[in-house]
Amino acid sequence: MDSAVARDSMLAHVADIVAAVDLPVNADFKSGYADGPEGVAESVRLCIDTGVAGLSIEDSTEDDARPLYELPLAIERIRAARAAIDTSGTGVLLTARAECYLVGHAAPFKEAVRRLEAYAEAGADVLFAPGIHQPEEIKAMTGALAPKPVNVLVSRNTGLTVADLAALGVRRVSVGSTLARAAWTGFMEVAKDIAAEGRFTSLDGITSFAEINAFFRG
Numbered sequence: 001m002d003s004a005v006a007r008d009s010m011l012a013h014v015a016d017i018v019a020a021v022d023l024p025v026n027a028d029f030k031s032g033y034a035d036g037p038e039g040v041a042e043s044v045r046l047c048i049d050t051g052v053a054g055l056s057i058e059d060s061t062e063d064d065a066r067p068l069y070e071l072p073l074a075i076e077r078i079r080a081a082r083a084a085i086d087t088s089g090t091g092v093l094l095t096a097r098a099e100c101y102l103v104g105h106a107a108p109f110k111e112a113v114r115r116l117e118a119y120a121e122a123g124a125d126v127l128f129a130p131g132i133h134q135p136e137e138i139k140a141m142t143g144a145l146a147p148k149p150v151n152v153l154v155s156r157n158t159g160l161t162v163a164d165l166a167a168l169g170v171r172r173v174s175v176g177s178t179l180a181r182a183a184w185t186g187f188m189e190v191a192k193d194i195a196a197e198g199r200f201t202s203l204d205g206i207t208s209f210a211e212i213n214a215f216f217r218g
Contacts, residue, residue, distance in 0.1 A: 014027045024054070025054075027050070027052045032081065035069075037076045048084070048090055053092060057077060057081050058098075075121075078094075095125065096119035098129045100129060102130055113141055116129060120148045126149050133160075142168060154178065
């Protein structure tokens, strides 16, 4: 399978992050850098060796002709990841992702629940369907998958707060690339202001180095 970031590069980046922080690190490990269960297991073992506290495996093939792995194979891939973690004795947290919303499945909610129920039985610790955002669907999904914890991705302002998500049964919230995209939004605004208008008004109110350093020390 193909990927924008090669496995060795991903592992090196994850290892650098693990070494740089004291907090537990979760790796967004794409589809496990393999199609078959054996390859997924090998990739998971290598990821565990970086020192991560958790990792996710998704069921996207990155192939527009067949965007999701067939469910029997997808289940075996999660079982293989689970076995690799159990053999390591590390207790790494396994998140299984159903990519139905992101690949444009015709019935994303129904298919995501079906897949996540199967992934839970295959040994996933946390269940995740990135793209779900309607409160009624979130509540129905957390109820259907209980007692397994459900992660929800917040990539835009949906009007829901962390407290709202908790009330809907969500146990973990992630923001993915959102913080980076928010930073790039500010960068692009300033760059366009300078290039198109020749002015620097977009620099008003920007955060100082002292504030940044204090934030990260805190």
